[in-house]
Amino acid sequence: MNGQPPAPAGRVRRAPHVWCGWEAGGRVVRSARRAEGVPASPLVLSVLDRLDDWTTIDDLAAALDLPPTATRGVVDGMLAHDLLDEWVARDVDGGCAPLPTPWEAWAPAARLFHLATRDVAFGRPSADPPSSAADRPSPVLPPQGPFDVPLPAPRVPGALAPALATRRTHRRFASGAIGLGDLATLLGATFGVQAWAAAAEGPLALKTSPSGGARHSLEAWVWARAVDDLPAGLYHYRPDAHALTRLDGRQAPARVTMWLPAQEGYEGAAVVVVLASELARVAWRYRSARAYRVVLIEAGHLAQTFCLVATALGLGPFCTGALADTAIETALGLDADRRPVVYAMGAGIPAAGAWRPHEDRQAPVLTPTPHRVTPDA
Incomplete structure (x- = not known):
């Protein structure tokens, strides 16, 4: 956006790095500038699809076949969620708020992953397995060939x-x-x-x-x-x-x-x-x-x-x-x-007694392997 001629005031365009996908609650659209998304209604998607470049509210309203006041309301809601950029005279870069450094270089993949994994809800680990033991993946791979080389x-x-x-x-x-x-x-x-x-x-x-x-x-x-x-x-x-x-x-x-x-x-x-x-x-x-x-x-x-x-x-x-x-x-x-x-x-300082992974659980039985780490004699 830097170096481009400034857009006339009062125009909007789609923000860079806007992502749309299906989640548990339905179709969602979000900006790479913030974690929360908004429902991706047909109207929201239609607005995004029409705003490749700077566009006036009146032109957007005509394209959507909506009154300008209603279009302005939709645009304001999308601006609040950083889905659109609006050019204003004081913005020397043409009105596009960039992603924070260095996310501009890494967007959208790294940025979306980063935001999606922040401040998630954590539950206390349960002593009970999440599903049946039969569903548990093996902790080791089976032999990948017919011969082993003992070490x-x-x-x-x-x-x-x-x-x-x-x-x-x-x-x-x-x-x-x-x-x-x-x-x-x-x-x-x-x-x-x-x-x-x-x-x-x-x-x-x-x-x-x-x-x-x-x-x-x-x-x-x-x-x-x-x-x-x-x-x-x-x-x-x-x-x-x-x-x-x-x-x-x-x-x-x-x-x-x-x-x-x-x-x-x-x-x-x-x-x-x-x-x-x-x-x-x-x-x-x-x-x-x-x-x-x-x-x-x-x-x-x-x-x-x-x-x-x-x-x-x-x-x-x-x-x-x-x-x-x-x-x-x-x-x-x-x-x-x-x-x-x-x-x-x-x-x-470790608590006295045998190590155990949690306060409310018994110390597990440890079975050493023949190839466990041992001091070099």
Whole structure:
């Protein structure tokens, strides 16, 4: 739209990246600028179909065979849902409100997926299977050929083996604070810049987890709840300086479930870390919607590193994608379009006794496999 001659005032056109599809409630149309859609009535679709270019209300009314006042009402409703753009004199770009950076490059696929998966309703996990055991997909694939090549048992050197072998998701925590040194190790080993690599575009951060194109878009926002020698509150971890910056004026929620819905087992965690992506770092290099997939994958890289480091420190880690996106972004002061939250993790002092996945469930019987991870002798 930039660089095009301005349209005369009082004209409207279809917004870019409008999507129509069938959902449970029927046919729906939505803009890539917002999550909620509207019923795709024949009239709404007819308006969208006729507005490839700037059109006056009178011309649109004539095309629809409707009075101008009725047409204006339909247009106003569609403008309110960002399905149309209206040119006004003060808009130097011709009146088209662009998608927030970097979504313009990734729309509509990545944007629609992002909006559709925000602030969803989460229920408490049930101990009962959702359907019959006969319907359960197998946890492993059948042999994909007639011959197997047996492999020697894994032998992992050093302290990594116990961490790999004993990492579990913890939802039961003992009371008490974790040490500031443990938190520093956890943050530095997971998110800290380990070295800078010279490159034509400028220095590239190298960390313990991989990142596509060394973009490292994921920033760690820390909710310290029970850490020795660290006031409880909200912080941003600075990976270049290995330091925490207190977010003055920002209030932590009263309960973990206000950020992590239906996750009562995490209430005893000493620290919660939220990952939010600086999307512009990725979009600067990668213009395909697939780049958004890489952002989400990298959250898993960091979470695994976090969980292994926490386990090696004797802490009980967890990670979860069950997030109250808007509540977290509002509390941290994050721009939901440019710096959205994508994942969360945390740690605390493990509760005494055998590990079990939930407070209200018995410890499961674990049957070790012959090829389980064991320390290298």
